[in-house]
Amino acid sequence: MITVTDLRKSFGNVEALKGISFTIRPGEFYGLLGPNGAGKSTTIGIMSTLVTPDRGGVVIDGIDLAKNPMLCKQVIGVVPQEIALYNDLSAVDNLLFWGSLYGVKKDVLKQRIDSTLKLFGLFDRRNDKVKTYSGGMKRRINIASALLHEPKILFMDEPTVGIDPQSRNLIFEVVEKLHKDGMTIVYTTHYMEEAERFCDRIGIIDNGTIVAQGTLDELKAQGGDKESLVIAGNGITEEKVAKLKSAGYTVSVHEEKLIFTSASLKTDMPKMIMACNENAIDIEHIDIRRVNLETVFLSLTGKQLRD
């Protein structure tokens, strides 16, 4: 459905993309994960025709994006991170405007607007101005406006940032329904649980390159299937961390917490706690993290996803 080949893009002296390639299959839910500045927005920008690459190409639904961007735009829907709506217009007027840009006939558009508003639970508020909506409601309309021309591919750039649980759950339900109906979805998020819940495959991008790609299980394997022991306490210093490292432990500090990683936490955990005691680290809280996308991400990029 989407083939990205050797994509390169620089902004001045900054090389945002260093030749990334990946393929997304029809009907697939593909997650694009990476810390801020990793290059995922540039990748989405190129795939959604907003940014012109320096080199490389993108083929969307068999259409060469460089040769026929307008045709590509017809088959994609984009949900930007910003809530891009006209606050002084009602939900219906907003949707009529955004839908009409794609050439959808007015009567068809009106039917789709009604069904979409029902889907997002906003039909009763359809004639209210968007400025009277909560953040979550606006996010729902923001997504709805990208669906009216029934795109084959949907790009969603962090669609659940800063919203209430009710709206988030509603968006999850809609996203799952769209996926079930066969829509190809490219999803960027900072929330690991979202990526784990929805994505068939995940591409981890860092410093303008794809560092790992595959299903969640494949990524866990690539990350070494390591578990983490997170220790919160007093007396954590750089000197002591260096001592622990020299003693052979894989350890790092994040948000003033010690993070030990191990292939077998069951065996290594008592030793880790002993080492802390020997180094006068006063343990207040212990948390065991099983292998998940977050630990994989940390292991592959050396960064937390929210960095």
Next chain:
Amino acid sequence: MFTIALKDIKLFFSDRRGLLMAFAVPVALITLFAFAFGGAGGSNSGPTATTLVIADLDNSGRSKILVDSLDALEEFEVLTTTADTAELMVRKGDRAAVLFIAPGFQDSINSGGAPVFELKFDSGEAPRVAILQGALYGRLNQFVGMQKADAIMNSRSAMPHTGTSDSTAGDSLLKDVMPPVSLAKEAERNLIMNQTALVQEKQNSPGLVHAVAGTAIMMLLFSVTAMGTAMLDEKQEGTLKKLLFSPINPSSILFGKMISVNVISIMQLSIMFIYGWLVFGLDIAHHIPSLFIMIFCTAYACSSFGVFLVSFAKSRAQVQGMSTLVIMTMSALGGSMVPSFIMPAFMQKLGVITVNYWGVQGFYDIFWRDLPMTDTTFLMRPLVLICIGTVLNLIAVRLFKRNVLSLV
């Protein structure tokens, strides 16, 4: 308390727009108005020469001397032309008044009679005409008196000797020609100044036309800039980016904005003139086609200016600071605030580069000068407005791509 004051002062000086509004805009306006009302140069500055158009219908030796004498004066810069051209100049608003030297001027002087002048003027330009008339009347009177004396002296030297003394004969002749009367009456007898209004007083007073047209154009410039600024808001709020995701050409976004600004501008100008008609009795009923042309072209030029200004800027703050200064300057120079004839010649010339000037003059042509729609002088105004608008639009398209789209 002082900490708060210091913080506020620091904040004020860190706000460029605030500084611009507080200092640069008033300074610019003071400069403009000082020039406009003759404050520049202090009290030692000499008078500004007024162009005096003369149609010499006598075309005699003495009338030529008169023209040369007037031209030699500091306050006049004389331009001679034919009677038809002179009248046309007034009718088309190029000149407030023209002076006609009537046939028989030389004969009247030689015979001691009162030579006839005619001042043909635009009654809509009463203040200018009054100033010109005042300056002219004294000079003409002085000249005619001297010429008459010269004629007497010439005739005396040609007279046969009567036996009386030279002085007695001269005095008696002078008494015949210029009897001892009061100075004002003497002036009245020295010359006859007929006055003809070529452009008559009518329902649409120039003050009303100026108030409606000048204000409407100035306010339109402010509102089109505000409408254009909405494009920068779209950039900030992400809707511009979302528009670019849709299958429309990026230029269509700008053109769409231009169309909406144009439509609203036409509506705004129309409402202003309808208001002028309903409340102040501005006679628009007899000028609908030419009024529509002027409204359309003025709206086009003003909208283009608004879009141009927005495309030029990179943020809303930049536009707001810049627009106030530019629009106020344009309005002052172009005759939206005060009629341009009040200003010195160089400012009137500068006014020609503004949208306001062509708009205000066009509406004057319609409502005051009563020029027909086919008149070339009138047609030039909308044509220039269209040209200004098109040039600004072309620049705006380029700047929009560089300054707005590139920053999405």
